[in-house]
């Protein structure tokens with residue numbers, strides 16, 4: 067059995083690790099709680115901007131994970147932070163859900179309607195997007211708005227199987243306009259990692275946990291952090307064997323990882 071604590075903090079993904087859509091993944095939730103009970107600082111970093119941090123905190127506490135809002139980082143928050151830091155006030159047209167809009171408004175960013183001019187089009191996962199809305203975004207970009215993308219995820223794991231991610235929506239828009247995003251703020255980009263790391267009390271030995279090679283594992287590998295791939299979401303063992311991003315550990319779930327003799 068594993069006894070030695072090696073890592074002092076964990077940055078965990080949410081979709082595909084804690085939840086499949088709304089269905090809790092208990093083997094990982096229990097694993098995270100066990101880590102907390104051993105004194106490991108738990109934090110979350112998600113590319114999913116559709117739920118705001120306040121709501122996420124409620125959901126996570128509701129399934130027994132003791133977490134403060136200040137330990138959660140979302141790509142929605144990162145997009146808002148990016149705009150505020152680099153441009154101050156701005157007018158934004160959003161392809162995205164309530165959580166993204168809320169994070170943008172929190173930083174004083176104005177959300178514009180279909181008929182108004184925008185400085186930016188911010189693209190996140192939008193499960194009720196339609197042809198008109200995508201066309202409106204394209205029009206605004208043609209008129210000069212810059213593109214900001216919360217994440218380039220191809221897929222996300224719903225309770226009924228894979229569904230298309232924010233990256234696929236972004237691709238539709240960049241293909242139509244011929245314009246590339248000014249920035250993609252989500253994983254595996256370094257600066258969203260910095261946003262998450264700066265929220266940790268202890269950051270000497272950080273373990274990244276996630277279900278996707280091209281986001282979670284790439285984030286860790288590119289930045290010299292250890293990674294655990296759990297097989298509860300998108301990527302499988304075969305994907306890992308083909309990927310240029312090799313996780314340090316691969317386990318079916320976090321509980322298995324903790325029981326596998328890993329030094330944590």
Ligand SMILES: [Mg+2]
Pocket residue numbers: 079080081082083276277278299
């Ligand atoms: Mg995930």
